Amino acid sequence: xxxxxxxxxxxxxxxxxxxxxxxxxxxxxxxxxxxxxxxxxxxxxxxxxxxxxxxxxxxxxxxxxxxxxxxxxxxxxxxxxxxxxxxxxxxxxxxxxxxxxxxxxxxxxxxx
Amino acid sequence: xxxxxxxxxxxxxxxxxxxxxxxxxxxxxxxxxxxxxxxxxxxxxxxxxxxxxxxxxxxxxxxxxxxxxxxxxxxxxxxxxxxxxxxxxxxxxxxxxxxxxxxxxxxxxxxxxx
Numbered sequence: 001x002x003x004x005x006x007x008x009x010x011x012x013x014x015x016x017x018x019x020x021x022x023x024x025x026x027x028x029x030x031x032x033x034x035x036x037x038x039x040x041x042x043x044x045x046x047x048x049x050x051x052x053x054x055x056x057x058x059x060x061x062x063x064x065x066x067x068x069x070x071x072x073x074x075x076x077x078x079x080x081x082x083x084x085x086x087x088x089x090x091x092x093x094x095x096x097x098x099x100x101x102x103x104x105x106x107x108x109x110x111x112x
Numbered sequence: 113x114x115x116x117x118x119x120x121x122x123x124x125x126x127x128x129x130x131x132x133x134x135x136x137x138x139x140x141x142x143x144x145x146x147x148x149x150x151x152x153x154x155x156x157x158x159x160x161x162x163x164x165x166x167x168x169x170x171x172x173x174x175x176x177x178x179x180x181x182x183x184x185x186x187x188x189x190x191x192x193x194x195x196x197x198x199x200x201x202x203x204x205x206x207x208x209x210x211x212x213x214x215x216x217x218x219x220x221x222x223x224x225x226x
Binding site for chain 1: 116145147152153154155156157160168170202204213214215216217218219220
């Protein structure tokens with residue numbers, strides 16, 4: 001059961017522009033949401049997170065937005081850089097001790 | 113601080129064989145989770161171990177099993193391998209009191225079943 005969905009398998013943007021990666025979830029019990037970035041031949045690395053008590057969290061060029069009523073979150077990268085080219089996974093869990101459910105990933109390509 | 117390490121990095125097996133993968137978490141991390149990554153399916157949760165006990169389990173058949181040792185190192189075993197088990201197997205560790213449940217991943221073991 002895909003409780004976390006990333007409907008866009010790929011996204012291509014120009015360097016300097018904004019990248020917006022989207023994620024939808026079905027389980028209303030999810031309280032913690034995270035984004036991971038994965039380069040080839042490496043494990044995913046934690047990027048940014050948000051809990052359900054917030055609707056926005058910002059860290060440098062990365063901002064995550066959460067819309068609980070729509071069960072939707074998004075990751076904004078601005079400005080996008082070629083080094084941001086990677087696969088981005090959205091993940092969610094119901095509590096801090098619950099298992100994490102991941103989306104299928106979105107491959108971001110930032111063109112110079 | 114050393115990251116999560118996984119051994120071996122690459123493995124080739126034939127159908128019907130069994131395989132054991134190893135994961136050493138970051139020092140001080142007591143939780144270890146295992147994931148299977150296949151193209152188009154993202155990361156599928158296998159199971160989580162905490163203090164040598166399986167705490168959570170995903171929807172995988174009983175051929176997939178794991179264990180955790182007193183030093184928090186974990187092993188995953190797959191018996192009677194099938195072609196569909198070919199995947200990247202990722203191990204992740206986390207500290208028990210993280211704020212957002214963030215996990216730290218190892219580089220993975222690429223398993224190919226022929």
